[in-house]
Amino acid sequence: xxxxxxxxxxxxxxxxxxxxxxxxxxxxxxxxxxxxxxxxxxxxxxxxxxxxxxxxxxxxxxxxxxxxxxxxxxxxxxxxxxxxxxxxxxxxxxxxxxxxxxxxxxxxxxxxx
Amino acid sequence: xxxxxxxxxxxxxxxxxxxxxxxxxxxxxxxxxxxxxxxxxxxxxxxxxxxxxxxxxxxxxxxxxxxxxxxxxxxxxxxxxxxxxxxxxxxxxxxxxxxxxxxxxxxxxx
Numbered sequence: 001x002x003x004x005x006x007x008x009x010x011x012x013x014x015x016x017x018x019x020x021x022x023x024x025x026x027x028x029x030x031x032x033x034x035x036x037x038x039x040x041x042x043x044x045x046x047x048x049x050x051x052x053x054x055x056x057x058x059x060x061x062x063x064x065x066x067x068x069x070x071x072x073x074x075x076x077x078x079x080x081x082x083x084x085x086x087x088x089x090x091x092x093x094x095x096x097x098x099x100x101x102x103x104x105x106x107x108x109x110x111x112x113x
Numbered sequence: 114x115x116x117x118x119x120x121x122x123x124x125x126x127x128x129x130x131x132x133x134x135x136x137x138x139x140x141x142x143x144x145x146x147x148x149x150x151x152x153x154x155x156x157x158x159x160x161x162x163x164x165x166x167x168x169x170x171x172x173x174x175x176x177x178x179x180x181x182x183x184x185x186x187x188x189x190x191x192x193x194x195x196x197x198x199x200x201x202x203x204x205x206x207x208x209x210x211x212x213x214x215x216x217x218x219x220x221x222x223x
Contacts, residue, residue, distance in 0.1 A: 004155070031210075033211060033212070035214075041216060041217075042203055042214045042215055042216040042217045043156070043203065043205075043214040044214075045211040045212070045213065045214075048210060048211055088155055088156075094169065098161065098163070098168050098169045099169070100146065100158040100161065100169055100171065101146075101148075101156070101158065101205075101212060102158075103148075103155030103156045103157070104155050105153070105154060105155050106155050
């Protein structure tokens with residue numbers, strides 16, 4: 001079945017770069033999303049990448065996709081304390097109208113001042 | 114403000130009871146999905162509605178059911194509540210370039 005794996009915890013210093021990694025099993029995923037979840041809140045869409053792209057940059061965020069290895073990463077430049085949250089990668093499994101997002105356990109990012 | 118509203122925000126129910134959770138969006142989309150997020154876990158797909166028909170379902174029993182209305186608002190119904198149903202329930206409106214989630218309903222079953 002579909003599965004997503006992420007490391008559970010990452011700690012960085014304010015101002016450093018953070019890299020959150022994700023591996024997934026569904027090679028047919030056409031869209032892959034990154035979501036952020038703050039304590040007690042819903043999911044906030046950060047960015048996405050289409051499966052025919054290798055890289056996408058969006059302000060402080062850089063997404064890298066290695067489709068062959070089914071590996072996705074999110075780099076946050078100049079990490080701030082406000083970036084502390086849980087980060088989920090979520091490949092879309094299925095078509096745009098019938099698909100579902102597959103989530104792993106998420107990576108908790110801790111940013112130290 | 115995500116534009117997706119869920120109600121209620123918190124709810125406490127007793128085992129065996131039934132519950133209805135609601136979701137609406139400002140802009141109206143013809144696809145709505147529901148997810149269950151247990152504490153410390155990632156969201157799990159429950160089901161999806163497209164133009165008022167269920168068109169995808171995750172590994173959840175039939176006591177989880179839903180509706181989508183002509184105005185694209187949606188309900189999630191859970192019958193015969195179990196303790197393990199305690200979770201954050203999220204709805205998402207379907208957009209290819211990013212599914213937009215509501216803030217969720219925190220359900221506690223005691």
